[in-house]
Amino acid sequence: MIKQLYQDWIKGIWRNNPVFVQLLGMCPTLAVTTSLINGIAMGCATCFVLVASSLMVSVIRRLIPGEVRIAGFTIIIATFVTVAELFLAANFPLLSKTLGPYVPLIIVNCIILGRAEAFASKHSPIRALADSFGMGVGFTLSLVLLGSIRELFATGGIIGTRILPASFENWVVMIMPAGAFLTLGFLIGLFNMIESKLKSHKVTMSQGHMTQVKNS
Amino acid sequence: MTDTTDSKHTGFSLGSSPHIFSHTDMKETMRGTAIAFLPVIGASIYFFRLHAAVLITTCIITCIFTEALCQLARRRPVTVDDWSAVVTGCSLALILPPTLPLSAAIIGSVFAIVVGKQIFGGLGHNIFNPSLLARAFLMANYPRWLTTWVEPLKPDAVSSATPLALAKFQHEFAALKDLFFGNVSGSLGETSAFCVLLGGIYLFYKKYGDWRIPGSILSTVFVYSGILWVINPACPSPIFHLLAGGLMYGAVFQASDPVTSPVSAKGKIIFGIGIGLILVTIRIWGGLTEGVMYAILFMNALTPLIDRITIPRRFGARQSPT
Amino acid sequence: MKKTLHMVAVLMVLGFISGFSLVRMEEYAAPRIEAHRREAVEASIYAIFPKGKSYKVLELGGREIFEVFGSSRSPIGYAFTGKGKGYQDDIVVMIGLYPALTRLAGIEILRSVETPGLGGEIVKPFFKNQFQNLSASEPIRYIVGRAPASDSEIQAITGATVTSRSLVRILNGEIEAVAKLLRQK
Numbered sequence: 210m211i212k213q214l215y216q217d218w219i220k221g222i223w224r225n226n227p228v229f230v231q232l233l234g235m236c237p238t239l240a241v242t243t244s245l246i247n248g249i250a251m252g253c254a255t256c257f258v259l260v261a262s263s264l265m266v267s268v269i270r271r272l273i274p275g276e277v278r279i280a281g282f283t284i285i286i287a288t289f290v291t292v293a294e295l296f297l298a299a300n301f302p303l304l305s306k307t308l309g310p311y312v313p314l315i316i317v318n319c320i321i322l323g324r325a326e327a328f329a330s331k332h333s334p335i336r337a338l339a340d341s342f343g344m345g346v347g348f349t350l351s352l353v354l355l356g357s358i359r360e361l362f363a364t365g366g367i368i369g370t371r372i373l374p375a376s377f378e379n380w381v382v383m384i385m386p387a388g389a390f391l392t393l394g395f396l397i398g399l400f401n402m403i404e405s406k407l408k409s410h411k412v413t414m415s416q417g418h419m420t421q422v423k424n425s
Numbered sequence: 426m427t428d429t430t431d432s433k434h435t436g437f438s439l440g441s442s443p444h445i446f447s448h449t450d451m452k453e454t455m456r457g458t459a460i461a462f463l464p465v466i467g468a469s470i471y472f473f474r475l476h477a478a479v480l481i482t483t484c485i486i487t488c489i490f491t492e493a494l495c496q497l498a499r500r501r502p503v504t505v506d507d508w509s510a511v512v513t514g515c516s517l518a519l520i521l522p523p524t525l526p527l528s529a530a531i532i533g534s535v536f537a538i539v540v541g542k543q544i545f546g547g548l549g550h551n552i553f554n555p556s557l558l559a560r561a562f563l564m565a566n567y568p569r570w571l572t573t574w575v576e577p578l579k580p581d582a583v584s585s586a587t588p589l590a591l592a593k594f595q596h597e598f599a600a601l602k603d604l605f606f607g608n609v610s611g612s613l614g615e616t617s618a619f620c621v622l623l624g625g626i627y628l629f630y631k632k633y634g635d636w637r638i639p640g641s642i643l644s645t646v647f648v649y650s651g652i653l654w655v656i657n658p659a660c661p662s663p664i665f666h667l668l669a670g671g672l673m674y675g676a677v678f679q680a681s682d683p684v685t686s687p688v689s690a691k692g693k694i695i696f697g698i699g700i701g702l703i704l705v706t707i708r709i710w711g712g713l714t715e716g717v718m719y720a721i722l723f724m725n726a727l728t729p730l731i732d733r734i735t736i737p738r739r740f741g742a743r744q745s746p747t
Numbered sequence: 748m749k750k751t752l753h754m755v756a757v758l759m760v761l762g763f764i765s766g767f768s769l770v771r772m773e774e775y776a777a778p779r780i781e782a783h784r785r786e787a788v789e790a791s792i793y794a795i796f797p798k799g800k801s802y803k804v805l806e807l808g809g810r811e812i813f814e815v816f817g818s819s820r821s822p823i824g825y826a827f828t829g830k831g832k833g834y835q836d837d838i839v840v841m842i843g844l845y846p847a848l849t850r851l852a853g854i855e856i857l858r859s860v861e862t863p864g865l866g867g868e869i870v871k872p873f874f875k876n877q878f879q880n881l882s883a884s885e886p887i888r889y890i891v892g893r894a895p896a897s898d899s900e901i902q903a904i905t906g907a908t909v910t911s912r913s914l915v916r917i918l919n920g921e922i923e924a925v926a927k928l929l930r931q932k
Contacts, residue, residue, distance in 0.1 A: 277754045281761055288765040295772050299779035302787075363863075378528065381864040382565035391540075568864045572906035586891070594891055594908050712834055712909045 214339040221343025228351035228393075229400040233319040237311045238352060239389040245367050248356025250304050252349025254297065254312060256342070258289045259321050263329040263341035270330045282325045283316070290316045320344060358392055359383045451548060455508035457633040458678070461624035462515050465674070468607050468617035469519065472577035476523035477613050481515060483527050487534035488514030495543040509548050513537050516678060517556035519614025520671060520718075521563070522574055524584075529567050533559040553725045554685050557675075557718050564718075574610040585610045588669045589714040592661050604668035614678075615671035625677035637693040638686055639676040643667060645701025653709060660709065672704065675717035685725045692728075692735035699724045788813075788841070791855035792826045795843035799823060807928040815843075824852045825929060829921030834909040836860045838869075840917060844883060848926045851881040854918070866910030877901040878918075883926070886919045 227233045234255070241251045262285050273281045294312045298305040305312070315321070324344055329337040357367050363383035365373040382388040469477040492510040496503045517537050521530060540562075541555025542548060564571045576585045588599040588609050603609050607617025614621070629636040651663040666672065680686065680700055687696050700720045707716025792813055793799050799815040806812075813826040824846060830839045838859050843852030856870045868874055881887060882898035889903040889911045890896075903911035 273757055274750065274754050277758055280758060284758070284761045284765050288768055291769055292772050295776035295780075298783075299776035302780075302783035378526075378567065378570075379864075380566045381568055381862075382562060384863045385565060387562075387565055568862065569906060572865075 214336065217336050217339040218343035218346075221340065221345070221347040222350065223347070225344075226347045226351060226400075227320045227344055228348060228355075229397050231320075231323075232397075233323060234348060235393075236314060237318060238355065239386055239393060241308050241311050242352050242356040242359055242389060243307075243363070243384055244360040245353060245357040246304070247307055248352035248354075249349065250297075250301070251308060251311065252345070252352040254293045254308075255315055255318060255320070256345030256349055257293055258286060258315055259324065259341045259345040259348075260338065261289045262286045262321060263324055263337045264334055266325045266329040267332060267334040267337035273330075278330065279322075279326070282322060282330075286321050286325070287316050320348060355389070355392060355396065358396075359388060363388070451509065452507045454633045454683075455512050457631050458512050458628065459508055459515060461628040461633070462512075462519070462614075462678070464620035464623040465519060465614045465617065465678075466515070468620040469523075469613040472607055472616060473523040473575070473613060476575075479527070480521060480523070480525065480530055480613060481518040483530050484518035484521075484534045485511050485514035487531050488517070488538050491535050491538040492543070495539060496547075499543070501547070504548070507548070509542075510538065513542070513555050517559050519674065519678075520556060520560050520612045522571060522612055524573055524575055525563075525570055529563055529570055532566075533563045536562050549684055551684060552728070553722055554679050554682050557679055557722050557725075560718055561722060576610050577608055577616060587611050587714060588665075589708065592665070592669070593708075593714050596659070598661060598665060599669070601664060601668060604665070609669075612671065615674045618668045618673045621673040621677050625673075628677065628681070634677075634681040635683070635686075635690075635693055637690055638681045638697045641694045641697025642672075642676040642680055642701045642704075645698045646672060646705055649701060649705045650709075653705070666705065666708070670708075670715045671717040675721055676700075679717075680721050680724075685728060687728050687731045687735060689732070689735040692731045695731050695735065696724050696728065699727065787857070788828075791841040791857060792843075794855050795826060795841065795853040796824050802826070805932075807932065808924075810925070810928075812925060812929070822846050825925070826852075827921065827925050828857065829917045831913060831917035831920070833859065833913040834861050834866050834907070838910075838914060838917060840914065842918060842921055842925075844922065844926070844929075848929060849882065849884045851878050851883050851922070853879045861910045862907070865904065865907040868904050868907065869910060869914060874904060883922050886923075887915050889915045 221227065225231060228235075228238050237251050237255070241247045262282070265285050266282055269281075290313060293315070294305075297308070297312060324341055328340045332340070360367055360383075361372065362380040365371050365375075365377050365379055380388070383392070466477075466481060469481070488510040489505050493503050493505050496505075514534055514537075517533060518530070521533070537555040537559035541553065541558045542551050545551040560571075574585055574587050575581075586594075588604060588611070591597045591599065599609050605618050607619065609616050625634075625639065628634040646666055647663045650661070650666040654660045654662050661669070676697075680697065687693050700717075703720035703723055704716040707713055707719060713719075789802075792802060792815060796815045796817075798817045800818060801816050803814045803816070804811055805814055810827065814822045815824045815826055817823040824843050825848075826841055826843045828839060828841050830837055832838075838861070839857040841855040841857055843854065844850070845852050854875055856875070859867065859870060861867045861869065877895075878901065881901065885899050888900045889908075890900050891903050891905075891908060895902055901911075901915070
């Protein structure tokens with residue numbers, strides 16, 4: 210049971226990473242990752258909505274008739290997003306202003322409806338919790354990676370502290386959507402390259418193992 | 426590689442070359458293009474002295490290096506001897522402002538080769554003109570550096586506005602003679618329309634490029650801006666539009682790049698018209714002063730669509746006997 | 748029929764729970780959000796009038812004008828917001844006028860999404876400080892290419908003429924309207 214839960218959770222981080230593998234949630238990924246802090250904030254907000262809505266969908270999965278399930282899921286997701294948005298505006302006004310219209314847009318983030326439909330509505334709450342939490346963490350990590358790279362080149366540092374030498378002229382393109390697309394493209398390419406190297410390594414390993422078994 | 430098949434004799438219609446890309450053919454075209462650059466390079470060195478020489482050299486060397494490294498990393502044969510990296514570097518340097526810091530020029534050259542060519546699969550596979558793509562990247566990255574210009578012939582002294590900027594924001598029009606010979610501020614290669622024309626004549630005479638594209642661009646710009654000028658004489662005249670900014674240079678050297686423009690003759694003309702329309706619209710109504718770069722890049726993106734519309738689907742379709 | 752009733756009932760219950768939760772959340776959040784908004788406005792007012800200690804809100808001609816007071820009983824200036832289209836999107840600016848209504852006390856940019864590095868520079872002190880003590884009796888002009896020569900001219904940002912022009916246009920429009928309202932008072 211624990212092993213299954215662990216599998217449910219870990220796949221959201223690497224093998225089925227929502228941003229680099231499933232290419233879902235592109236809108237907030239590209240729009241708000243102008244800095245590491247923004248990445249964390251959006252990631253956490255999305256994670257909260259993901260976990261809360263997946264949990265709720267899973268709990269009431271036998272009560273919602275199939276025909277209205279999407280409508281039902283959307284009501285649930287929209288409610289949690291609005292709660293998150295109001296909470297952010299009330300307690301972190303600066304962050305709320307920076308993230309702007311992209312917080313309400315979490316409602317249409319494909320990851321959330323996708324996981325609700327594909328997993329949470331078909332499995333027990335505890336498994337739905339593991340799955341959605343994994344996706345949320347994977348999403349947040351991706352945003353943090355993207356955000357820190359963009360912030361590093363756009364301001365010369367991360368979280369306000371300068372890292373690159375003073376002679377480095379800031380790359381303005383990194384603040385803009387164009388820079389987001391470029392960075393994301395390169396990261397996806399890097400991801401795929403690592404993934405294919407790991408896969409071919411696994412194949413040669415297993416081939417070596419098979420020859421060993423044959424010889425023994 | 427020229428179109429020597431007479432459709433009247435064979436009954437087949439044949440689009441103009443290139444149809445297939447091979448490195449030996451490309452080498453001759455590329456070297457010819459590099460030679461066509463010479464008058465423009467000469468003008469840039471005359472007007473901008475050391476800035477020009479240093480920038481051009483830096484871009485070319487960086488492009489060659491980057492291409493070799495990329496091809497080694499991709500485990501492909503290194504083909505820098507096909508002169509295409511030289512052409513890309515030269516082409517990029519000539520659309521940069523003279524006072525651009527070398528770090529930006531190097532980053533731009535790397536971008537042109539890596540993102541402009543190698544990522545798509547190398548020569549012949551890119552969608553966008555690599556040097557324009559790099560300039561667009563530099564423009565987004567270093568907006569202040571890419572909008573700082575100097576006066577010709579005394580490039581270390583005075584910073585100034587380009588003729589297009591002066592026309593747009595202060596309604597001052599430079600003398601046509603200055604615009605033609607190049608005694609105005611601007612990027613290294615765009616100032617002297619005269620030298621661009623010299624290079625263009627060489628290019629098209631040797632059939633390294635198709636005259637249809639620059640022809641249709643310039644005609645469209647002339648007609649469109651002419652109409653606007655007749656309606657409102659406060660607008661710049663069509664001749665001003667033709668001679669000012671990067672239009673001549675872009676039309677002759679960058680839009681006519683066979684890799685990123687349509688294959689058929691009809692397609693090329695549509696391509697040129699599109700560029701002309703977008704260009705003038707940006708110059709007159711847009712917030713930018715110069716529209717050549719984005720006009721060409723935009724039409725580069727539409728090229729596959731234009732090809733699909735203008736190329737006959739069946740190979741060897743017989744022409745109707747007329 | 749039973750199925751339809753079931754569907755309607757489920758959605759109604761969900762909607763009710765959702766609505767109820769959101770109302771409670773709004774009750775919690777609304778006062779805090781309003782407080783933050785006030786703080787932002789106040790911060791900009793006191794940035795323009797460093798000697799300001801309090802302000803009174805005047806409702807004139809359908810807009811909010813802040814009458815700013817220092818240590819004495821008479822106002823040290825007036826502050827009001829202006830909004831208009833910039834290069835990318837709307838620019839919102841807080842404008843300060845001295846009581847004589849002939850000179851600007853300064854400006855603060857409340858909202859700007861202009862191009863970073865170009866139009867985005869309007870939030871930097873080097874640009875904003877130009878407006879301190881600028882003459883307001885005639886329309887402000889932005890200058891390109893040479894240095895400002897008169898009391899009502901400011902230097903546009905190089906390469907960001909459209910943003911500079913939009914800002915100056917917003918300022919002139921708002922100053923004229925508010926000055927008229929204040930003189931009538």
